Amino acid sequence: MQILNIDHEILDFLRGRKNLLAFSHGSDSTALFYTLLNLGVKFDCAFVNYKTRENSDLEEISAKELCDKFGVNLFVKTAPLNLENSGDFENTARKIRYDFFDEICAKFGYDTLITAHQLNDKFEWFLMQLGRGAGLANLLGFEKIENRTNYAIVRPFYNVGKTQILDFLSENKIKFFNDISNENTKFARNAVRAEFSDKFVEKYALNLAKSFEFLSIDKANLMGEFIYQKDKFFVLENSQKSLNLIDKACKILGVVLSQNQRKEIQKTDCVLSGKICVCKNEKFYFVAPFEKTKMDKKFKEKCRILKIPPLIRPYIFARSEILAECEGLISGLDHSDFVDKIGEI
Incomplete structure (x- = not known):
């Protein structure tokens, strides 16, 4: 099986640790699931079912089947949300998700939370913050390894573009689910993705990843250090x-x-x-x-x-x-x- 590249710093960080993968069974987390398997990184999965789509339960069932097939433990939380009546849906869903991850990591001693954030996500955040008048420290969004109080968040796909991920899934005939809510442009992130970011990343992914690396160094110099x-x-x-x-x-x-x-x-x-x-x-x-x-x-x-x-x-x-x-x-x-x-x- 063809695999997607993960840099050696991240692989060295993950090996020998107790890892939890935030798994939705969408394209990104499914590609990451198989990539970690093929690189010999041990992990378990956490899945949140918001009951927002017709396929929500099918996605949960499929996630269980996939994890059972490869001997991966799966933690599931059911948290029904209404796309139309939940207020700020994205922030509400994020809070539910990360509260769940925090609970699992604390209870079972996971050292790292692995997420499938990728280059398109990073560029979407960059454009959204740019449109809000943010400075450098807040333009760049997530880092590839981010230490939290009780665990580290690790993002192996931080420099991998969406096109690479979809090509990987297609070439290896890997099943995943599309989240149709990602097509709803009433959400700011989806609008930025549809109108600006995806086409740009598809054309300039390699150089964009390099630019973010340089900007991260500048950001570290700008921020200074804790006394x-x-x-x-x-x-x-x-x-x-x-x-x-x-x-x-x-x-x-x-x-x-x-x-x-x-x-x-x-x-x-x-x-x-x-x-x-x-x-x-x-x-x-x-x-x-x-x-x-x-x-x-x-x-x-x-x-x-x-x-x-x-x-x-x-x-x-x-x-x-x-x-x-x-x-x-x-x-x-x-x-x-x-x-x-x-x-x-």
């Missing part, structure tokens, strides 16, 4: 680069920022989506999951001296090692000088 990071806690410099790194930290914690949330961050300390707190002082931004807990007076006074914002304190209070590791950094003093300064508390 301190431990598990779900991030400290970064309060500077012109802050918003880009805050965006990255929030993605790692499972929240994709909206334009309104970006504006809110710049105005005040806040809790985003009820999950993540973003706070700042004159020198630093702090990002961590939002928690509530009672704190003793000694700890509060130490935070006051360090100018650690109140919203972020409960997360640190429950994890004393964080404060011990970064107190000198935050205070701008050597550890011994800092201890002398707060010794009487």
Whole structure:
């Protein structure tokens, strides 16, 4: 069987890990299923049935048959949605999907979530963000390997065009299902795909993939790095680069920022989506999951001296090692000088 190319960095990353494939039985995830099999990458599958199409149940049955045939475990979630009455269908479906993936990865210890995002998807995102007036940090969308809090998202087809995928399926006579909702141009992504992106990628796929590689390097240089990071806690410099790194930290914690949330961050300390707190002082931004807990007076006074914002304190209070590791950094003093300064508390 002819296989599609996956770069060696991704293959090395996947081998020896416990992998979960987000599987819809559409063209992209089906091609990825067979490609991973033929490259010797072990994985299980997760399938969400939204009941939005006549073929939804047939797709689920076929997915089960395919996984049984090759000895692959399959996790299924049924989550009926109405295309017309579900509000923002794409975001609702995405939340259901990723909540399901999070649950499986946590319960069964998967190290990676493999998705079938490909070059056309990346270019669609680029054009949509360009049309919204986004900067470089938000134009590029997904990376080939993206570390989250509890697992990494890996996208082996990040530089593979849709035409290559369809050719692979056709030449190998592999069964897959078309999602007719992808033809509904009331969804912005579908409209961009139909009017602009697919024809462009088909003609310029190779050079487009190279351009995205170069732009990713530029993006990394532009964004800078976290001053301190431990598990779900991030400290970064309060500077012109802050918003880009805050965006990255929030993605790692499972929240994709909206334009309104970006504006809110710049105005005040806040809790985003009820999950993540973003706070700042004159020198630093702090990002961590939002928690509530009672704190003793000694700890509060130490935070006051360090100018650690109140919203972020409960997360640190429950994890004393964080404060011990970064107190000198935050205070701008050597550890011994800092201890002398707060010794009487």
